[in-house]
Amino acid sequence: MTLRVGVIGTGMIGQDHIRRLTKVLSGVTVTGVSDIDATRAASVAPAGAQVFATAQDLIGSDSVDGVVICSWGPSHEDQLLACIAAGKPVFCEKPLVTSQAAALKVMAAEVAFGRRLVQVGFMxxxxxxxxxxxxxxxxxxxxxxxxxxxxxxxxxxxxxxxxxxxxxxxxxxxxxxxxxxxxxxxxxxxxxxxxxxxxxxxxxxxxxxxxxxxxxxxxxxxxxxxxxxxxxxxxxxxxxxxxxxxxxxxxxxxxxxxxxxxxxxxxDWRERFIEAYDQEFREWIAAAGQGTATGPSTWDGYAAxxxxxxxxxxxxxxxxxxxxxxxxxxxxxx
Known part of the structure; x- marks a missing residue:
């Protein structure tokens, strides 16, 4: 089974992850992208991927099984909560969120869901x-x-x-x-x-x-x-x-x-940790395909x-x- 992934945020790290998901790793395809800069999102979207007007539209789409969040840190809270509400595994680049209150809210939502859905990008x-x-x-x-x-x-x-x-x-x-x-x-x-x-x-x-x-x-x-x-x-x-x-x-x-x-x-970080980024996504893809998450957790993001x-x-x-x-x-x- 191929995991269909939507990427939120198409800046430097978002583009590098799109490259990784489309050209390096197997068992995954990028079916959607979203960014506050719609022109940039359209310019980096892989062939066949839909450009969504908002992150919420991407998260709610039936064409997306799992979500990769590479957006600005203060936007993570709402996006993570939407992914958990939709029951979709999510890989979130650091920081998980930007406040203790936001971390507790995301943690409470995940605990209420009953299993882990979030992996934090501590490569x-x-x-x-x-x-x-x-x-x-x-x-x-x-x-x-x-x-x-x-x-x-x-x-x-x-x-x-x-x-x-x-x-x-x-x-x-x-x-x-x-x-x-x-x-x-x-x-x-x-x-x-x-x-x-x-x-x-x-x-x-x-x-x-x-x-x-x-x-x-x-x-x-x-x-x-x-x-x-x-x-x-x-x-x-x-x-x-x-x-x-x-x-x-x-x-x-x-x-x-x-x-x-x-x-x-x-x-820079891309050269030093290129193999680590590849490996963290291999492990995320394997877990997300089972509807769950492993690796650094919401708890780890909260602690940081x-x-x-x-x-x-x-x-x-x-x-x-x-x-x-x-x-x-x-x-x-x-």
């Missing part, structure tokens, strides 16, 4: 390097994890796209989620330190250092820099009781010439939202801000 969980790192941690051969260092560096961000808060309420969610997943526990508190600002960032608060205190007492040190110029650089290293384990530098062709010995650095909210409070107070969570519903334990 790092599907990266082979991160999966190997988690396997080392889970095996326990190095003892308990004590500290985790997460580095998230972008060469640059489009002018006007990022506000001063974006590194904390948008970028941080990836590091928060992967830390929770790797260490297998929730975040208890958040602190933020703002060093000297980069002259490349203008008014942007960049870089920032975020300290996450996990419930066990383990500490996660997150460095976020979004204007480092040299490339897209993602790193991770866990310090355990009897050793350390770190992500490898991605293999690349080694060039030796009069300038020295060097390797290429990924230009709470960490981002606490980080925004912490940068103002200069202290440690607690992360208080509701009781975890049973459908998110599997």
């Amino acid at each position: 790092r969980r599907f990266d082979a390097d991160y999966r190997r790192l988690k396997a080392v941690i889970d095996a326990g051969t190095l003892g308990a994890p004590l500290m985790y260092k997460s580095v998230h560096r972008n060469a640059s961000v489009p002018e006007g796209l990022y506000t001063s808060e974006m590194p904390l309420n948008d970028t941080l969610v990836h590091d928060a989620d992967i830390s929770r997943w790797l260490l297998g526990e929730e975040v208890a508190g958040v602190e933020v330190r703002v060093p000297r600002r980069s002259s490349r960032g203008g008014d942007l608060r960049d870089p920032v250092v975020v300290l996450l205190t996990m419930r066990s007492g383990a500490i996660v040190d997150v460095e976020i820099s979004v204007n480092v110029a040299y490339g897209y650089d993602i790193r991770g290293e866990v310090s355990c009781e009897t050793g350390i384990a770190a992500l490898p530098n991605r293999p690349a062709t080694v060039i030796t010439d009069q300038f020295g010995i060097r390797q290429a650095i990924p230009e 939202t709470l960490v981002a909210d606490a980080a925004l409070r912490a940068v103002e107070t200069g202290g440690s801000e607690p992360v208080s969570m509701c009781e975890k519903p049973s459908i998110y334990f599997s």
Whole structure:
């Protein structure tokens, strides 16, 4: 059976997912697209796909079995609620939503439906390097994890796209989620330190250092820099009781010439995580074909939202801000 998918949002990541769904993966076809820019939606719609006037029209269409949400974050809440009401599996790019209240509303709707329908686009969980790192941690051969260092560096961000808060309420969610997943526990508190600002960032608060205190007492040190110029650089290293384990530098062709010995650095997220994006959609397609969802859940999106909210409070107070969570519903334990 071929899964018929509608894509909401045809910006950069929406277009990349349309390419992935039409040219890379099997068992799926894109039957509809929608975007607030109807001209752009029409220009990127695959042959035979319908261009819907609104996201709600796409979600309600009988020609769509599952939905991929790549729209602006504040629009996710209404779109997710519509997908759940329609009983349609949905892949939602991060952030799940932009407030704790919205996350609780989506969670309540999914719990009332009775099974998982939502997968959140935390692609790092599907990266082979991160999966190997988690396997080392889970095996326990190095003892308990004590500290985790997460580095998230972008060469640059489009002018006007990022506000001063974006590194904390948008970028941080990836590091928060992967830390929770790797260490297998929730975040208890958040602190933020703002060093000297980069002259490349203008008014942007960049870089920032975020300290996450996990419930066990383990500490996660997150460095976020979004204007480092040299490339897209993602790193991770866990310090355990009897050793350390770190992500490898991605293999690349080694060039030796009069300038020295060097390797290429990924230009952006598409290059670094291309295989991870492919794998997360393979797993989503398989689950959605059965009318359900696996992978990062609404609960995980809720947890990341709470960490981002606490980080925004912490940068103002200069202290440690607690992360208080509701009781975890049973459908998110599997």
